[in-house]
Amino acid sequence: MRPFISMSRLLRVGLLFVVTACGPQTQTGSQVSSQSASAVSEDMVSSFVDTSSVEESDSASEPTAGASTLDFPHEAPTVLVAGSGSGYSDLSNWAPGICFPVQGAAFANSQVYSPGGDHYPSPSATNHGSQCDGKNYAFPWHDNFCEARSWTNPVCASGSGHQGQDIRPASCKANQYWAVAAEDGVVTQVGSYTVAITGNAVPHRIFRYLHMQKSSVKVAVGDKVLRGQKLGLISNNLGVSNGVQQYTTIHLHFEVRVAQAETMSDGKVLAANAFVPPYTALVNAYQRRMAGDCDTTSQ
Amino acid sequence: MLKWNLKAVVLSISVGTVFLLGVNAATETYAQTQPSATAAGRASPPRLLPPAPVQWQSVLDQIARVRASRKGPGTVVRLVASELDKTELPVILPREGIVDTIKAKLISFGDAYALDLPQKNGVHITMYGNRNFLQVAKGAISNRPAMRLKGVAEDIRVAQMEDGWTATFMRFGVVYSLDVSCDDPAAPECKSDGYLKKILTEFDDVGIGSKARAAAARFKPPGGLTKTPPDAARNDQKGAG
Structure with a gap:
């Protein structure tokens, strides 16, 4: 028996006790229903028993068939932090079934419009607060695709904006939490703080991961990776400019690109690659993660 | 073995408690009018077209x-x-x-x-x-x-x-x-x-x-x-x- 219990199992078993002890409280929010709590409880009991008696058998290599989910507090897709941009309207799930790309607990929110960010509480403020402020490491999640940026992004109402989702790891510590592969694929680009993976399966999505610690990156171009496989440690790395290390906040910038096609009125197809909103897929992936899918803690 | 299992249970409760306290703290101040997270998470993917013919x-x-x-x-x-x-x-x-x-x-x-x-x-x-x-x-x-x-x-x-x-x-x-x-x-x-x-x-x-x-x-x-x-x-x- 492996003397180790994965994070999701700890989480689920812990939830069993807490939900049992203070069940009525958990009903006050819209996020944890009594149905989901009881469903998870049954699973947790069997998981716990299994863990204490048999070899750890979690595998992150494939999505859980008919995966169950556990909800958590998050703002709806397209709802950005007030004043952070005109947003977008596309609610599609552009990457269904992905493994949540950060090991363990995580908080999707804005790096710029939250404490420690350049626009918090306003661009002209003299004190922007600390990136380690508890607000940054708490629910609810916030979408920040299309957050105001100068970068061209035709999906955004304004024609420009953030091209991915920023995700903070479990705590305000650099180089402690792993970014993991969203799908089975091959590494197709590696920079000093970036990794790109192209998925094996159609439509061959391109996933890009930014701001990892250079020395921790465990993959090279051409490496085959499995869903949930560790890629590198999440950091505040923004590259080196003229010999000087550049920093951002501690977070993973996660992007998804796909090839899209529009059928024109003459029947011809016009196609292009595009950054697509990852938030809906990430919410779903985290819901599955909380229910045990793609548990990478013990790897 | 029993000692380990007890440790695991205590650790499990701790992790679960911390996590759920975070969830509860967030939900207390969280709008009840939030659209269903599950509905958002399960939004249907866009349609995949057959592979395009190469010219x-x-x-x-x-x-x-x-x-x-x-x-x-x-x-x-x-x-x-x-x-x-x-x-x-x-x-x-x-x-x-x-x-x-x-x-x-x-x-x-x-x-x-x-x-x-x-x-x-x-x-x-x-x-x-x-x-x-x-x-x-x-x-x-x-x-x-x-x-x-x-x-x-x-x-x-x-x-x-x-x-x-x-x-x-x-x-x-x-x-x-x-x-x-x-x-x-x-x-x-x-x-x-x-x-x-x-x-x-x-x-x-x-x-x-x-x-x-x-x-x-x-x-x-x-x-x-x-x-x-x-x-x-x-x-x-x-x-x-």
Whole structure:
């Protein structure tokens, strides 16, 4: 028996006790229903028993068939932090079934419009607060695709904006939490703080991961990776400019690109690659993660 | 064993408590009117279209044009033949010259590929090809700003990325994306789209492997092919990667 219990199992078993002890409280929010709590409880009991008696058998290599989910507090897709941009309207799930790309607990929110960010509480403020402020490491999640940026992004109402989702790891510590592969694929680009993976399966999505610690990156171009496989440690790395290390906040910038096609009125197809909103897929992936899918803690 | 199990239970309760307290703290101040998270998370994916047909006549015409104008075998010799043979797509390549192809690495996914071309000073060039498209609404692409570059026939859509620039365009019925990213955010290659545009005009060569040649041979346009798929569109010599 492996003397180790994965994070999701700890989480689920812990939830069993807490939900049992203070069940009525958990009903006050819209996020944890009594149905989901009881469903998870049954699973947790069997998981716990299994863990204490048999070899750890979690595998992150494939999505859980008919995966169950556990909800958590998050703002709806397209709802950005007030004043952070005109947003977008596309609610599609552009990457269904992905493994949540950060090991363990995580908080999707804005790096710029939250404490420690350049626009918090306003661009002209003299004190922007600390990136380690508890607000940054708490629910609810916030979408920040299309957050105001100068970068061209035709999906955004304004024609420009953030091209991915920023995700903070479990705590305000650099180089402690792993970014993991969203799908089975091959590494197709590696920079000093970036990794790109192209998925094996159609439509061959391109996933890009930014701001990892250079020395921790465990993959090279051409490496085959499995869903949930560790890629590198999440950091505040923004590259080196003229010999000087550049920093951002501690977070993973996660992007998804796909090839899209529009059928024109003459029947011809016009196609292009595009950054697509990852938030809906990430919410779903985290819901599955909380229910045990793609548990990478013990790897 | 019992001691370990007790420790595990205590640790489990602690982790679960911390997590749920966080959830509860958040939900107390959280709007009850929030749309269903489950509904959002399970939003249906866009429709995947059948693999787009490659315009083989255009590919073969371009191969013939480039062959007539270049002196050597071209940069296709840098690619590992077995990897080139796996893709059914025409692999567009830079002419010999500006783009360093010494460390070129092709990764094939059958009807998609990535070509990694590391340059000096932490500059990375990656060309992606793909013919698996997800359907989007009318106007979603045609309304995007596009530009024309001298010497490039197609409409090009350029965007700045967090660490560089990308250009996407359609050629031979396939979608291509050329990325330029820099380890140094202030590197001249990434400060503007000038470098991206410059090297994009260099990508007018084409390499095809055995799968692509077979697909081209199956292609039967009205009146037949005006060119036959060239066996020597690539050199079988093993390249750097």
